[in-house]
Amino acid sequence: MIVTLWGTRGSLATPGAATTRYGGNTSCASVYGPDGTVLVLDAGTGIRPLGMALPRSLRRVDICLTHLHLDHIQGLGFFAPLYNPAVEVHIWGPASTTLSLRDRLMRYLSPPLFPIRLRELPCQLSLHETPCADFTIGEFRIASALICHPGPTVGYRITTADATLAYVTDHEPALGVPEFPLGGEWTSGYDLAAEADLLIHDAQYSSEEYAQYVGWGHSSLQHAIAFAALARVQQVVLFHHDPGHTDQDIDRLTAEAIAATRPTFAVTPGAEGCVFELGSR
């Protein structure tokens, strides 16, 4: 599978000279399967350039939303396939305890927040609620599970015959754990990430910042690396960068986190345009 990052920023899009290398678009990644299946992870502002880059011949695309905070859905209304009647768009994401996924999405995709209503979108739209039993999209086998973040939030584990990607962003597994991490049994997101070839994980804060924002649902870079070590992944991408972090900040914080944790696997700060090829196909 081929994984491309289209938006790596958390909370708020931050275009500008200080964020040109890691990017200013909010969370979005694409996953191409060996047989051409296209999966989109989250619909932050990065989904707009992704939509423009998709082949015109595409007839189905699946969007897996982790949750419905604005930085993960803000780009949805600007995703070109939504306006193509020839395309099936399947959106997967969490309901709340009282509202369906459709009702929750309609809050954003309706006036006054957005001029076009969900039901007016020309594409062939289907909605599916997660977490749910494992499901298959083309050559992808997908597992979903609730993870630790305010409000219903899911992570995804995407598997092909020879590769596994874990997408676990907006995740605070260290919440309430004095000496993080505990074992896998008592760590949020562990089953999703265990032994993945690539883990894309929340790394919004420095350790000092995390101490000020405990309970906000995000991780420090060191926590992200410790979680990756616990899950025995091959590589971790630090994702969901704080909007206040410049490219230079991310370079420095990554170097400091690596020096403090000494990981035995690759640690890569997520940058817009980064491509990861997993498996042999």
Next chain:
Amino acid sequence: MAQQEIEVILIRQLASYLAMPIVIVNSIGTLLFYNEPAEQLVAMRFEETGEMPEDEWANALMLTDEHDMPIAPEASPLVIALHERRPAHRAMWSQGPDGVRRHVEVTAFPLIGQAGRALGAVAIFWEVKHV
């Protein structure tokens, strides 16, 4: 060992911070965790006992009512919350391995997760102080 459900992880973390004695069991009745205040009440240490199946923890304490009559395990609030999926509360006397009888009130409630998943039950103990 497979990861616990997120709601169970979160309630264990919360319990580990609270000063009230709290016991958590999963949907099949396995005792998953009791916090430090509960350790004092049941006169056992979680680090030593670890998880316990229902038939073991349900008989670990001798429970009696105000007339000193035994309370059957199935009449305890935690077992009611677990199997009948409703909240339960009662006052009772509890005697653990240390032989000390403690007057407690117990409130138990079923743990219902997202999408209505039955995840187990939680009991909170209130020790009644006699002055």
